[in-house]
Amino acid sequence: MIDGATDKSIGTYRLYATPSLFKKLLSILVSSALVFSVIQAYLKVNKVWKRRKIVEVANSISIVAAMLGFAVGLPFLLNNIFITNDYFSAGKVILGLTLAVVFTLIGIGAFVDANRGVGFFTLLGKALNLERKESGELLSDMLRPKGARKIIDILKKLAAIDDDIAQEEIDLINQFSEKWNIEIPELKPGKPEEVTNLVELKALVQSYLDEGPDTDVAEGLVDLINLMAEADDEVTEEEAMAVAEFTGMIGYYVSAEKGGEMEMWEVNIVPQGDDQISAVREILPELDVVEDRGGRVFKVGRYFSEDYAEAVCSKYISLGLYSNTTKLMVDFSKVS
Missing domain, CATH: 3.30.70.1070 (Sporulation related repeat)
Structure with missing residues (x-):
């Protein structure tokens, strides 16, 4: 402090503010959050680590998602260390990157016994190829109608009900299996490999209806069944009986829903x-x-x-x- 009359310093003071209770509490919570993050990360890895040698577990982990963790985490890590000096946040990012490393190694099958001796990049390539093939599964499941797999099974059995599968029927089945992204064994025209009877087919239709499909989809199945029966321009007695019964079953289901x-x-x-x-x-x-x-x-x-x-x-x-x-x-x- 300076005296205005003499322009001489008469004292030195330091101004500061003591941290409020809220700021102290917030600081404690931030410190605790890092500890909780470590515990959370451990629990995540612990469930998978025990099963890291199982192929199905390795295949269930998205390699792309794990690797994206690096792309997202590294810029934040550099920012927290060199620009903001936020070391707590940097610690959380390092933890996330560690998880990304662990899940990447598990996801490529590095711990699977059958992959011993196989190089990292070879395993990575296989994992990425598998993910590419499966990348549309969730979207396909969202777009395909409920019970789509059973619809395909119904069409396959209906095609074989007269003990002869026509190429036109195979083409129709393949059309819908491709549309709904459902893999099926290769079908060949002629005598079917498995014998189909009306009782089994009726049970399959009932099983489909028990899943509670939308009435519009169920009504569409009627048209599909008729289309399948007429695909080869010949409706046999077995097909006619099946179509009549299944049309009635679906009509019963729709009527029960609508009155x-x-x-x-x-x-x-x-x-x-x-x-x-x-x-x-x-x-x-x-x-x-x-x-x-x-x-x-x-x-x-x-x-x-x-x-x-x-x-x-x-x-x-x-x-x-x-x-x-x-x-x-x-x-x-x-x-x-």
Whole structure:
């Protein structure tokens, strides 16, 4: 301080401010955050490190994402050290770079026993090639309809239902498998390698519907099934029966979602005496005999096409059991 009259210094003072409680607390939290970051990094690596020799684990790590960690981290590290002198932030960046190194090594399969002796750049090239092939998987899953894989399986089995796969049917299957990015074994025209029957195919369609696809997609499957049946310009009896039944199944699903009525056929076995009741209970133990129209019957099930119901009926008639079909209307506004 200077005296204005004499221009002489009369004292020296130092001005300073003591850190507030908030700043002290913030400083402690920043220091703690670095410790927590170390713990977090350890826990991340610990889960993977134990499984680092497993090929599937190595393949599950994105090499590109790990390497991008270097591209992002290095500029921040240099900035924190040489410009801002923020050593706490620099410590966090170093930690991130360390994680990037560890996950890169695990991701390229450096610890997998089968890769011993293989060079770093060779492993890196293989990992990048695999990632390139799989880079669109998430996007494809977002764009493809729900249950797309089962739709492809349905089309494959439908093509083989008449014990002959036409080239036109193969072309249609390949068209949709490529569109939805679904890999399938190579299909060849002619006799299929696996025998397909209506019961298995119906179970597959029901499994698809149980996944709860959008009604618009389900209705689109009806058109696709019809297109598949007509792809070779010849609709066999098996294909016609399958199309009718599956169209009904999908219609049932859509009606259940939207409400309304639907025509169905119920197959009943009408036993002629106690011996036939015992016979039915032996071949269909899950069914119970019920009183219907003044008589005892076994209700086998409800079906969506008359032809399919008649085919089921014929099966039991061939066993010497009297059976019939009954047409009924199902009101979905009354079905819970």
